Amino acid sequence: MDKIKTKKIKKGIFRFEAILPTLFILGLICLYLVFFFDHNIRKALEWGLTHAHGAEVNIAQVKTSVKDLKVGIYGVQFTYDRDPKLDVVRFDEISLHFIWKALLQAKYIVPDSNIKNIQTMVERKKPGRVLKLSDKTGYRGIQSGVENNIKEQVSENIVSDLYQLSKGTDVDDQLKSLQYELKSDQYVKNLEKEIKEKEEYWKKRIDQLPKKEEFKKYEQRAKALSAKSKNGLEIAGRVKEASKLYKEVQATIQSYKTTSSDLKKDVSKYSNEIKGIDKLIKSDLQGIKNKLKIPSINPSDISKGVFFPIIQSKLVEFKRYIAMVQSYLPEKKKENKEQVVVPRKRGRGKNYYFPKKNSYPKFWIKNVNVSSTVNEKGVNGNFAGKITNITNNPKHIGLPIIADIKGDAPQQQVRGIQALITVDHREDIPKETVEFSVDSFPTKNLVLSKGSDLAISMAKSLLASKISATHSNNNIQLNLKNEFKQPNYNVEGKSESLKKVVLSTLNKMPALTLNGSVKGTWKDFDLSLNSNFGSELSKAFKQKINDKVKEAEDKIKSKLFGSSEKAKEKLQSRFKKFSSGSLSDLKGKEGHLDKIKKEISDLKNGKGALKKLKSESLKKEGKKLLKGLFK
Amino acid sequence: MGILLKQLFSLIRLLNSDTGHKSIAAGITCGFILGMTPNFSLQSAFIFVCLFIFRIQIGAAFVAAFFFSFIAWALDPVFHSVGSTILEANSLQSLFVNLYNQPIIPFTRFYNSIVMGSGAVSFLLAPIIYVASIVLIKKYRATILERFKQTKLWKAFKLSVVYQWYRKYESLYG
Numbered sequence: 001m002d003k004i005k006t007k008k009i010k011k012g013i014f015r016f017e018a019i020l021p022t023l024f025i026l027g028l029i030c031l032y033l034v035f036f037f038d039h040n041i042r043k044a045l046e047w048g049l050t051h052a053h054g055a056e057v058n059i060a061q062v063k064t065s066v067k068d069l070k071v072g073i074y075g076v077q078f079t080y081d082r083d084p085k086l087d088v089v090r091f092d093e094i095s096l097h098f099i100w101k102a103l104l105q106a107k108y109i110v111p112d113s114n115i116k117n118i119q120t121m122v123e124r125k126k127p128g129r130v131l132k133l134s135d136k137t138g139y140r141g142i143q144s145g146v147e148n149n150i151k152e153q154v155s156e157n158i159v160s161d162l163y164q165l166s167k168g169t170d171v172d173d174q175l176k177s178l179q180y181e182l183k184s185d186q187y188v189k190n191l192e193k194e195i196k197e198k199e200e201y202w203k204k205r206i207d208q209l210p211k212k213e214e215f216k217k218y219e220q221r222a223k224a225l226s227a228k229s230k231n232g233l234e235i236a237g238r239v240k241e242a243s244k245l246y247k248e249v250q251a252t253i254q255s256y257k258t259t260s261s262d263l264k265k266d267v268s269k270y271s272n273e274i275k276g277i278d279k280l281i282k283s284d285l286q287g288i289k290n291k292l293k294i295p296s297i298n299p300s301d302i303s304k305g306v307f308f309p310i311i312q313s314k315l316v317e318f319k320r321y322i323a324m325v326q327s328y329l330p331e332k333k334k335e336n337k338e339q340v341v342v343p344r345k346r347g348r349g350k351n352y353y354f355p356k357k358n359s360y361p362k363f364w365i366k367n368v369n370v371s372s373t374v375n376e377k378g379v380n381g382n383f384a385g386k387i388t389n390i391t392n393n394p395k396h397i398g399l400p401i402i403a404d405i406k407g408d409a410p411q412q413q414v415r416g417i418q419a420l421i422t423v424d425h426r427e428d429i430p431k432e433t434v435e436f437s438v439d440s441f442p443t444k445n446l447v448l449s450k451g452s453d454l455a456i457s458m459a460k461s462l463l464a465s466k467i468s469a470t471h472s473n474n475n476i477q478l479n480l481k482n483e484f485k486q487p488n489y490n491v492e493g494k495s496e497s498l499k500k501v502v503l504s505t506l507n508k509m510p511a512l513t514l515n516g517s518v519k520g521t522w523k524d525f526d527l528s529l530n531s532n533f534g535s536e537l538s539k540a541f542k543q544k545i546n547d548k549v550k551e552a553e554d555k556i557k558s559k560l561f562g563s564s565e566k567a568k569e570k571l572q573s574r575f576k577k578f579s580s581g582s583l584s585d586l587k588g589k590e591g592h593l594d595k596i597k598k599e600i601s602d603l604k605n606g607k608g609a610l611k612k613l614k615s616e617s618l619k620k621e622g623k624k625l626l627k628g629l630f631k
Numbered sequence: 632m633g634i635l636l637k638q639l640f641s642l643i644r645l646l647n648s649d650t651g652h653k654s655i656a657a658g659i660t661c662g663f664i665l666g667m668t669p670n671f672s673l674q675s676a677f678i679f680v681c682l683f684i685f686r687i688q689i690g691a692a693f694v695a696a697f698f699f700s701f702i703a704w705a706l707d708p709v710f711h712s713v714g715s716t717i718l719e720a721n722s723l724q725s726l727f728v729n730l731y732n733q734p735i736i737p738f739t740r741f742y743n744s745i746v747m748g749s750g751a752v753s754f755l756l757a758p759i760i761y762v763a764s765i766v767l768i769k770k771y772r773a774t775i776l777e778r779f780k781q782t783k784l785w786k787a788f789k790l791s792v793v794y795q796w797y798r799k800y801e802s803l804y805g
């Protein structure tokens with residue numbers, strides 16, 4: 001069966017037959033490195049940078065030299081995501097020169113590199129692709145938090161609000177739609193009910209008091225007691241009766257006094273409660289004013305409202321780049337980080353570092369020379385500067401990343417640009433600082449305020465700006481100083497008078513200043529802004545706005561509190577009438593009783609004479625008895 | 632599942648073939664080292680070079696690497712603790728500092744706890760795996776394979792036309 005037998009050849013330990021295939025494979029690798037490697041690196045860089053930047057990044061050419069360990073990247077264009085027709089920055093050449101000694105230790109060290117011919121805001125041949133927010137990695141999708149925080153702190157278009165208020169119609173419209181429960185209204189209703197009940201109670205109580213008929217009876221009884229008599233026993237009986245009557249009248253007077261005192265207490269109590277209506281009306285008015293957002297004439301508020309878009313864009317930009325830097329540097333271990341169960345990846349483990357003194361970190365670009373000179377080829381900026389110590393391990397080298405660049409772009413009339421960026425991750429709490437200033441930067445069509453009723457824009461101006469920002473441990477501190485010189489304003493609005501006021505105010509100012517600061521965390525920060533625009537505009541508007549605010553307040557008062565006020569007045573007069581009537585009635589009756597009491601008191605004074613009379617008649621009786629004994 | 636079965640069949644085919652048992656055992660040992668190593672590193676490249684230079688059964692190496700990588704995945708925590716213990720050993724610190732700053736050596740990624748742990752374990756167990764493989768292959772061929780060849784079913788199959796065609800194909804292109 002086994003006719004077909006293979007010839008068994010004794011084979012040695014080495015696989016000599018694999019030499020040719022191995023050489024062939026090595027040859028293919030070499031061919032790939034020569035012809036395709038640079039192209040693939042270029043494509044990979046374009047893809048990576050596009051996703052990191054969030055907009056299309058183009059690279060014209062990548063040249064690598066294995067022998068010299070040199071990488072040259074040419075014609076790098078970063079599309080401006082807000083205007084894809086422009087490149088936000090363009091470099092003619094970026095060259096990196098690695099060193100063999102470090103590379104053999106699996107470390108990527110670039111002692112010296114160059115960035116040549118930087119251009120900014122250059123028109124692209126064709127518009128670049130901008131990634132959707134969801135496609136953007138890391139730092140690109142973080143702007144909404146900052147925007148919301150600013151929106152909470154500023155009235156988006158305060159100038160327009162002021163105009164709305166100055167027209168006087170806004171309040172009416174807003175009141176119609178406003179759902180606000182008036183505390184004063186409810187209080188008046190309750191008080192009205194309570195006072196009505198009290199009135200009834202007092203009427204009843206006063207009715208229960210002895211009336212005029214009883215007073216007459218007291219008078220009649222007193223009159224009867226005051227009739228002349230020589231009979232001692234009769235006199236004694238009358239005195240006794242007078243004493244009894246006196247006590248009765250005294251008790252009646254006391255009941256009147258108690259009633260009067262109690263009534264006075266209630267009068268005082270309810271007078272105070274009626275006065276309380278005013279306080280509640282004030283509180284209700286304030287509540288409604290808050291709901292209506294009646295603007296105060298605070299220059300700072302005006303500045304905040306007007307410069308909202310400018311500050312917002314600056315903060316969002318700052319946060320974006322902080323997040324970008326942080327995403328490439330080692331992160332501080334987060335405590336209490338929520339544990340999420342994810343499938344385990346193989347081979348993560350823990351990397352141990354065994355650095356020697358003065359040894360290299362894993363990645364380190366020691367020095368990047370930035371240079372750019374205006375030339376005929378279209379380079380539009382003169383820049384010079386250095387970026388030092390870009391590394392993955394700043395703690396090891398003990399130096400922060402510092403970028404110090406100065407320059408200007410004469411073609412674009414941008415002069416005196418200075419940027420000093422420090423990224424210090426040497427300590428556990430990293431700190432990033434940015435100092436940026438530009439002496440002169442032409443602005444075009446800068447919208448300051450955009451509303452349907454009033455829109456203010458700057459057709460052109462020269463901006464001098466200084467920004468200093470610090471970020472550490474999620475805390476930010478940003479100071480901004482801007483001065484718009486030679487401004488040319490455009491004011492659009494429905495009201496001609498308003499346009500005039502605004503335009504004349506703006507034209508009076510030689511330069512528009514905008515100074516501000518932001519302090520706090522990304523989630524919760526305080527925004528402080530001041531501008532001569534705010535103060536000047538508020539001065540011009542102040543009287544007008546004051547009148548209109550007062551008018552609006554009066555309108556709210558009459559519209560919402562008219563009924564409460566009337567009810568209060570009615571209640572006050574009614575209560576006054578009732579209380580004063582009752583009190584004067586009680587007082588009159590009390591007076592009457594006092595008079596009766598006095599008369600009875602006089603009768604009581606007859607008690608002494610009666611005593612005298614009693615002793616004389618006893619003497620006479622005694623004498624008669626003695627005379628009978630001696631007869 | 633398909634890949635798994637394919638790998639399994641190719642291993643059985645290899646064991647049933649005339650390939651030398653030492654060559655297959657060496658392949659299994661290399662595959663063991665490859666499978667245990669978490670990612671491509673200098674030692675993996677070294678093993679590949681060995682596979683090409685020496686007469687080691689490449690198929691056995693790849694099949695073994697495929698199966699051992701599953702075991703290694705489960706053993707990662709063990710490798711991590713072994714690696715950490717070695718890397719944290721005070722007596723070895725100066726050695727590691729020197730190695731870390733030497734040329735080429737850092738490409739082994741020895742400073743990673745799992746690479747170190749899996750490397751130490753796999754290189755220590757490699758001779759055992761080699762010897763065990765030889766013993767098992769010999770035993771398999773002497774007992775199971777021979778017994779199977781003596782079965783009537785196999786004998787009948789060997790007489791079939793299909794088998795003849797297979798033998799012919801094997802001798803020409805196998």
